[in-house]
Amino acid sequence: MGYDSAKAQFSDWGIDTDAALARLQDISISVHCWQGDDVVGFETRSGTSGGGIQATGNHPGRARTPDELRADLEFAYANIPGKHRLNLHAMYMDTEDRPDRDQLDYNHFARWVDWARDQGLGLDFNPTFFAHPKADDNLTLSHPDQGIRDFWIEHGRRTRDIAARIGAELGTPSINNIWVPDGYKDTPTDRMAARTRLEQSLDLILSKPQDTMRDAVESKLFGIGVEACTVGSHEFYFGYAMRKNTLLCLDMGHFHPTESVADKLSAVALSLPEILLHVSRPMRWDSDHVILLNDDILAMAHELVSADLLDRTHIGLDFFDATISRTAAWVIGTRNMQKALLQALLRPWDRLRLAENRLDFTARLTLTEALKDLPYGAVWAEFCARNGTKVGMPLIQDLDAYQASVSDR
Ligand code: RNT
Numbered sequence: 001m002g003y004d005s006a007k008a009q010f011s012d013w014g015i016d017t018d019a020a021l022a023r024l025q026d027i028s029i030s031v032h033c034w035q036g037d038d039v040v041g042f043e044t045r046s047g048t049s050g051g052g053i054q055a056t057g058n059h060p061g062r063a064r065t066p067d068e069l070r071a072d073l074e075f076a077y078a079n080i081p082g083k084h085r086l087n088l089h090a091m092y093m094d095t096e097d098r099p100d101r102d103q104l105d106y107n108h109f110a111r112w113v114d115w116a117r118d119q120g121l122g123l124d125f126n127p128t129f130f131a132h133p134k135a136d137d138n139l140t141l142s143h144p145d146q147g148i149r150d151f152w153i154e155h156g157r158r159t160r161d162i163a164a165r166i167g168a169e170l171g172t173p174s175i176n177n178i179w180v181p182d183g184y185k186d187t188p189t190d191r192m193a194a195r196t197r198l199e200q201s202l203d204l205i206l207s208k209p210q211d212t213m214r215d216a217v218e219s220k221l222f223g224i225g226v227e228a229c230t231v232g233s234h235e236f237y238f239g240y241a242m243r244k245n246t247l248l249c250l251d252m253g254h255f256h257p258t259e260s261v262a263d264k265l266s267a268v269a270l271s272l273p274e275i276l277l278h279v280s281r282p283m284r285w286d287s288d289h290v291i292l293l294n295d296d297i298l299a300m301a302h303e304l305v306s307a308d309l310l311d312r313t314h315i316g317l318d319f320f321d322a323t324i325s326r327t328a329a330w331v332i333g334t335r336n337m338q339k340a341l342l343q344a345l346l347r348p349w350d351r352l353r354l355a356e357n358r359l360d361f362t363a364r365l366t367l368t369e370a371l372k373d374l375p376y377g378a379v380w381a382e383f384c385a386r387n388g389t390k391v392g393m394p395l396i397q398d399l400d401a402y403q404a405s406v407s408d409r
């Protein structure tokens with residue numbers, strides 16, 4: 001079906017497809033650098049990711065250098081309609097120096113910023129509190145040893161300075177998201193002490209006022225090796241973000257598998273001005289599978305649109321699958337987030353609200369099910385065409401060709 005006929009069909013429902021496409025054009029997604037290399041990073045001193053997160057698989061083509069990662073990202077962005085951002089982690093420094101995490105400064109990331117400026121990308125940032133000998137106990141900012149805490153506090157402070165400089169250089173604030181792996185494999189005796197130490201460390205990291213960056217904190221339920229207690233739990237960070245005026249990062253893999261993260265958005269948004277998302281797909285655990293256009297993602301998009309949260313939610317992605325083409329994973333996952341947003345923007349919200357407020361749940365159900373038959377694919381294809389990106393077989397051919405070109409790495 002062509003766009004004009006799809007447009008007419010949506011119009012029958014009172015939905016303006018051009019307005020939806022214009023809105024979608026404005027939504028920037030922060031694409032995570034770590035899908036490109038299985039969360040390995042470019043430090044010569046670090047090993048595998050650790051901290052309870054793990055990329056599994058051995059597909060050929062992993063980016064081994066900043067130049068390879070940037071080339072892969074350029075290919076991915078060229079196949080994702082719209083203008084987006086890159087989410088960089090501190091372990092992705094681009095330098096001939098060998099700075100430890102407490103020695104990092106802006107210069108170690110200047111090449112990334114020059115490239116981002118060239119590409120027209122905003123940059124977000126993250127301190128890296130894992131994959132380091134001083135994180136081997138799965139304790140960093142909450143470690144009982146003051147020396148270890150001080151090392152990580154210095155790392156956190158430096159990343160805020162780096163993020164602030166990045167934000168100033170690129171003219172768009174950089175979100176610096178703090179996630180620590182801290183927790184205990186078995187039942188701890190003193191959770192309060194660990195959480196108090198985490199809070200004090202965070203306070204020290206965040207004490208310097210900054211204006212070209214924003215702070216976010218990311219909670220988690222459990223990780224491999226920290227099954228009994230995660231120090232930075234949801235309640236911990238929700239309260240912290242409210243009291244300290246930071247963004248709260250909600251990662252879709254960081255809750256009980258039957259919890260709906262979509263349901264949390266409106267609840268959290270009543271208490272916090274801004275939210276950061278790590279859109280991900282947990283399978284049995286925080287497995288970080290590539291996001292599909294599935295019910296969970298659609299529900300997230302629906303909430304963002306229906307609760308009018310798009311202007312105060314920063315959409316970041318967090319998945320890493322090393323069993324498939326890493327560039328295809330980026331392209332497919334990011335486009336799925338956009339497709340979900342498009343479906344949400346193509347919904348007759350007034351009609352649905354009216355039925356709900358009348359307690360006419362039959363009409364609401366009839367509507368939501370009938371809407372599933374509308375030709376979203378044709379509107380998406382139009383969006384891609386307007387942005388000079390492909391769909392269907394031509395897209396698959398390009399993804400395959402690029403993968404073949406990197407598979408001898
Ligand atoms: C880990 C968190 C965190 C990481 C990245 C690499 O469980 O989700 O966001 O995935 O920082």
Ligand code: ZN
Pocket residue numbers: 179218251278318
């Ligand atoms: Zn995350």
